[in-house]
Amino acid sequence: MKTSTLREYAKLIAVKGVNVQKGQEVWITAQLDQPKFVEMLVKECYAAGAKRVSVDWQHDPLTVLHSKYMTQSAMNELPNWQVEKMKYQAEILPARIYLDSEDPDGLKYAKQDKIAQEKIAKYPIRKPYIDSMDNKYQWCIAAVAGKEWAKKVFPNERVSSAVEKLWEAILYTSRADSTPIQNWERHNKDLHSKCDRLNSLGLKYLEYKSSNGTDLRVELLENAQFLAGSEKTLQGVEFNPNIPSEEVFTTPKAGAAEGVVYSTKPLSYQGALIENFHIEFKNGKVAKVYAEKNQQLLQQMISMDEGAKMLGECALVPQNSPINNSGILFYNTLFDENASCHLALGRGFSNCIKDYGKYTQKDFDEMGVNNSMIHVDFMLGCDDLDIVGITKSGKRIQIFRNGNWAF
Numbered sequence: 001m002k003t004s005t006l007r008e009y010a011k012l013i014a015v016k017g018v019n020v021q022k023g024q025e026v027w028i029t030a031q032l033d034q035p036k037f038v039e040m041l042v043k044e045c046y047a048a049g050a051k052r053v054s055v056d057w058q059h060d061p062l063t064v065l066h067s068k069y070m071t072q073s074a075m076n077e078l079p080n081w082q083v084e085k086m087k088y089q090a091e092i093l094p095a096r097i098y099l100d101s102e103d104p105d106g107l108k109y110a111k112q113d114k115i116a117q118e119k120i121a122k123y124p125i126r127k128p129y130i131d132s133m134d135n136k137y138q139w140c141i142a143a144v145a146g147k148e149w150a151k152k153v154f155p156n157e158r159v160s161s162a163v164e165k166l167w168e169a170i171l172y173t174s175r176a177d178s179t180p181i182q183n184w185e186r187h188n189k190d191l192h193s194k195c196d197r198l199n200s201l202g203l204k205y206l207e208y209k210s211s212n213g214t215d216l217r218v219e220l221l222e223n224a225q226f227l228a229g230s231e232k233t234l235q236g237v238e239f240n241p242n243i244p245s246e247e248v249f250t251t252p253k254a255g256a257a258e259g260v261v262y263s264t265k266p267l268s269y270q271g272a273l274i275e276n277f278h279i280e281f282k283n284g285k286v287a288k289v290y291a292e293k294n295q296q297l298l299q300q301m302i303s304m305d306e307g308a309k310m311l312g313e314c315a316l317v318p319q320n321s322p323i324n325n326s327g328i329l330f331y332n333t334l335f336d337e338n339a340s341c342h343l344a345l346g347r348g349f350s351n352c353i354k355d356y357g358k359y360t361q362k363d364f365d366e367m368g369v370n371n372s373m374i375h376v377d378f379m380l381g382c383d384d385l386d387i388v389g390i391t392k393s394g395k396r397i398q399i400f401r402n403g404n405w406a407f
Helices: 003-017 035-047 060-069 072-076 080-092 112-133 147-153 159-173 180-199 295-302 333-339 361-367
Strands: 025-031 052-058 095-100 139-143 203-209 215-220 248-250 252-262 267-269 272-282 285-293 311-316 342-346 375-379 386-391 396-401
Touching (some): 003 035, 003 180, 025 035, 072 112, 139 333, 203 252, 252 311, 267 295, 267 375, 272 295, 285 295
Antiparallel strands (some): 311 342
């Protein structure tokens, strides 16, 4: 891939992704196989006015080793230096950039039960800092073409060819292969117009139906709204949390979903793939799950806490979108969720609530915004998916017909 093209992509992430503010710190999380692109991104962050740019390197093989050889008690400990790091982050509110390039099967041989227990043990310590930073800082998840990921997506290609093809797919679907900043300005305008349309309807429920067996009704929160594309922090700084993004989403009412939903794409969770699964909701919570592959991991996911059994997001994505039209299964939630309508189990988005800056976490809990340590998207979009919105008065409005917008 041309260096000049990658530099423009790095600039997009720094300027439109997190929108680095003058004098702000930037924290980047990346895999070890991405040093050159990280260099470009760091340079663009400084060019945008960053005070300091720090990089946290990750490497899945080390996570596998830790899960095999560390004791559970050692894994569950949160060292003081990590607590102090969270305190520092909550104080300075750095812009956070997460570069996604890992192997979809990178944690296939990890001890998933130990990793789950580690998260459960550490979450009560991390939660106060997560809540204190909510909606106060910019963040962006974007992708970089890793070798193992590329070979998963293009298994019949040589490594170099697979990486090039994955780069092409990333840049195309991220609207970054030419004039990326201008592309995103237009794209955000289009997404926001769809939000305005949906928010004008006064919807109380969404009903999902498709021939694969999906038949689900989800209740929406009365004071929630649909969001898409760029968002704003409480301080008024605009940023794009996901590059790419095709979704228009809202936070539903926790514990208010009934029916069954069938997945239409594999779910990459904790470095392993959950495939061909469906989820049944009763009395608003997950009552039953089934997966042809990694059912135990799916069971583990919904058992992380009480909120993991309830929905935290309803996202609308047309089948006629760049990612889906590419015909590529990315085995990566950032991309696959933006190719298809999806739902998320776990934590809801408090910024979907109108005037969200006026409320506390306790207020959000009482309103029905789901609270959980997880937020996991899974895809249900398909070519014959119909979605009907139902208003308070019972009026039925076609939102999606045959997998695409009905308006």
